[in-house]
Amino acid sequence: MQGGVGLTAYLVNESRLRRPDLAEDGLAGAWIPEDGRRDVRELWQEFADAVYPHDDLVVSLRGRVIADTLAEALRAAPGTVLVVCGAGFSSYPWLLDFPVAVEVDLPEMAEAKRRRAAELTAAGTLPERDVRHLGADLAVPAERAAVAARVREIAAGRPVAYVAEGLVFYLPQDEARAVVALGAEFGTSTVTAVSYWPASASDNRVLERQRAWFRSRSVPEEASHLTRAEVAALLGGSPDDLGPEDLQRRYLGAVAVPESELVPEYVAVSWTRDTAGPGAAR
Ligand SMILES: C[S@@+](CC[C@H](N)C(=O)[O-])C[C@H]1O[C@@H](n2cnc3c(N)ncnc32)[C@H](O)[C@@H]1O
Numbered sequence: 578m579q580g581g582v583g584l585t586a587y588l589v590n591e592s593r594l595r596r597p598d599l600a601e602d603g604l605a606g607a608w609i610p611e612d613g614r615r616d617v618r619e620l621w622q623e624f625a626d627a628v629y630p631h632d633d634l635v636v637s638l639r640g641r642v643i644a645d646t647l648a649e650a651l652r653a654a655p656g657t658v659l660v661v662c663g664a665g666f667s668s669y670p671w672l673l674d675f676p677v678a679v680e681v682d683l684p685e686m687a688e689a690k691r692r693r694a695a696e697l698t699a700a701g702t703l704p705e706r707d708v709r710h711l712g713a714d715l716a717v718p719a720e721r722a723a724v725a726a727r728v729r730e731i732a733a734g735r736p737v738a739y740v741a742e743g744l745v746f747y748l749p750q751d752e753a754r755a756v757v758a759l760g761a762e763f764g765t766s767t768v769t770a771v772s773y774w775p776a777s778a779s780d781n782r783v784l785e786r787q788r789a790w791f792r793s794r795s796v797p798e799e800a801s802h803l804t805r806a807e808v809a810a811l812l813g814g815s816p817d818d819l820g821p822e823d824l825q826r827r828y829l830g831a832v833a834v835p836e837s838e839l840v841p842e843y844v845a846v847s848w849t850r851d852t853a854g855p856g857a858a859r
Pocket of ligand 1: 583589663664665713715
């Protein structure tokens with residue numbers, strides 16, 4: 578298992594695996610080989626005991642609204658190219674039949690994902706998909722620019738659906754803003770879905786406990802928080818901006834756990850209005 582910020586990819590993978598009803602990620606269980614799953618399960622339990630026991634709820638809800646958004650984008654424009662930054666062990670390119678997907682993560686994680694995806698495809702666990710795994714540090718402006726250039730080349734004018742899930746709070750403030758706005762660099766963005774922690778929740782008690790746990794695990798504990806207004810401005814409009822209570826209402830019919838007891842993760846979804854697709858009709 579990778580240390581540093583890469584550790585978080587294992588945690589959230591386990592969170593989705595624990596709520597198949599909510600996450601609808603039937604491939605979550607495949608990413609970690611059987612001989613490593615026990616360690617990940619133990620890590621998750623340690624995190625649950627020290628920080629909060631509801632990461633499965635928060636992560637599965639955010640993943641579900643993103644999966645639903647991507648399915649809508651694909652229905653509206655079947656030629657859509659998928660771009661996922663901070664992809665970790667998420668499964669979107671294999672759950673939904675995009676003609677091509679680009680997954681970006683730190684080089685070591687991108688390589689681990691590429692290798693595991695190849696193994697799982699050879700075993701018939703994953704369907705054949707055209708997925709390009711790019712290693713890049715998205716906190717570095719030149720590396721972001723290189724990613725954007727590569728996406729423009731791959732998309733070649735096709736619509737792009739852009740996801741940055743569980744990522745931007747790990748970046749310094751200015752770099753977080755730039756990653757939120759990165760879809761604008763792709764030339765043909767139709768929808769952006771970004772998760773973030775709002776500035777209004779920077780004193781959240783769960784985040785306070787998470788910082789202490791991250792410290793004990795050598796995961797950088799500094800986090801960036803963005804105001805809801807600045808996320809809207811960066812996305813160039815008025816996104817659907819849903820917090821964990823909104824998402825519980827949408828997918829569970831009621832709020833089972835209040836935001837004060839959760840990582841306050843919001844998902845902003847913004848459709849580009851001047852392109853074909855659902856955004857045009859809104
Ligand atoms: C919490 S995980 C989320 C993974 C995935 N999006 C999901 O929801 O399952 C955060 C991911 O962001 C990646 N990441 C963190 N900092 C990064 C950076 N500077 N550049 C690229 N990726 C980064 C980590 O390696 C990790 O895979």
